[in-house]
Amino acid sequence: MSPFKQYYFDDFTLGEEFPIPSRTMTDALFAAFQLASADNHPSHYDVEYCRKHGMPNLGAHGFQILIQSAAGAGWFPHYVEESMKGFIEQSSRFLKPVYVGDTLYPNLKVSQLDCGRTTGVVTLASTIHNQRQELVMEGVQKYLIKRDPSQHA
Template sequence: MFQFKQYYFDDFEVGEEFPIPSRTMTEALFAAFQLASADNHPSHYDVEYCRQRGMPNLGAHGFQILIQTAAGAGWFPHYVEESMKGFIEQSSRFIKPVYVGDTLYPHLKVAQLDCGRSTGVVTLASTVHNQRQELVMEGTQKYLIKRHPSKFC
């Protein structure tokens, strides 16, 4: 098994990137999201309803777009297995619609580091682009990470 270097708060640098693999939004993923979320609006599961309203296909719920940025889909959590205290906050803004067949490219990047005495908050900028390189979602995720015991800000 591959061993990741373990990061503590003090090891992060603003601008450091944590890409997440792309994913094409299939009807099966829409169905799985509907099952997990209990969302029952027809714009997310009834293609004829969507077409009658000028949409080309099923439209993704914002949370379905947001979950593409789950840090666990990439390498970030492997680096902080020993130091992460918790996922403490997230925000997101949805810019363009996502439909069945779109391929999404999520990405996380260290945007801010706020140091405390024994922990720090790592703020990751989260973005999702589609196959046309259009930004469809942007936001932030904040993680509480332990500091090296011998380090101080």
């Protein structure tokens, strides 16, 4: 049994936040991403190529930045273990570059609640700031969540 209070759709409130622990982008994380994604552009793995093209270090791929906002890295999925039907949509915009050595601070915040008869869609605004408090990514994640069956039979 989860030590977390189980949320159903009706338990969420606009503005409620689900922070995700920070992570510093290391050479090892860049190598792991390259291995998993098979992305072979030198801007993600060749430091000398990056310097030659005016970058201070390896540049993170947008998807490498995006995955730092995965809800599973924080507490959100523990609250919806009993009620989540699925992760149904995601979009994002990349606003500033991220390099090796940058520390990222992801956060998820309830920005919209669309209620249905037996389920609802919880929209989470996803943001990632760097160590200089610059917004490097913003987007949304949408989850289909059951309504509490004891209250909506």
